[in-house]
């Protein structure tokens with residue numbers, strides 16, 4: 001029977017330290033569940049401050065790095081050693097500090113930087129080879145997608161009023177006119193976000209207060225982050241600090257793992 005998407009669960013913590021601890025507990029729990037069911041854990045990571053917020057996973061003996069398959073929720077189309085590369089950021093903040101096998105990390109194919117359509121297709125093919133033979137779904141079902149929010153309510157590289165908001169078929173799309181530099185990017189699409197098992201948004205600090213209130217209290221405004229509504233049994237979680245949630249009226253949930 002068709003069930004509507006569940007409302008987002010909002011957890012707000014006193015400090016960013018507590019936020020990152022609880023986020024690590026959540027990720028480990030999701031990983032353990034996924035590995036016991038399927039022997040692998042499929043994750044999509046973002047850039048911004050997100051990779052740093054994963055610091056409590058480092059040196060955590062419960063993390064089975066060899067079972068992780070890591071993709072990028074969005075990526076700037078730049079060389080992998082460029083300061084703008086999300087891969088580069090994740091490499092510095094996380095991958096270089098943990099024993100994750102290199103073949104479990106899936107960066108963009110930089111030999112295709114001149115042709116973003118091909119580059120996005122190649123990334124979609126990488127997803128197909130990870131998901132399609134193993135799961136029979138029309139869209140990949142990520143165990144976990146970790147996202148940030150921009151001050152305009154964008155998430156991944158899905159920007160307000162952009163034509164990509166109505167994409168229905170592709171798994172990976174490209175843009176050449178991102179309103180935030182760098183302009184050339186690829187991104188997972190809404191159908192992918194909305195087929196995942198868990199999406200976690202992470203937001204900290206008072207600079208997020210206004211936009212977080214719009215996203216959660218006024219979803220009819222249709223900001224990209226408000227449109228992330230995974231179909232049943234998927235669930236959106238917000239892991240934020242009290243500074244970020246200061247203006248939010250949406251009901252906070254009592255934290256439980």
Ligand SMILES: O=C(O)[C@H](O)[C@@H](O)[C@H](O)[C@H](O)COP(=O)(O)O
Nearest residue numbers: 047048049050148149150151180
């Ligand atoms: O270029 C981008 O699109 C940004 O990097 C963006 O994706 C970032 O993740 C958010 O703006 C959240 O940023 P913070 O995590 O730094 O708050």
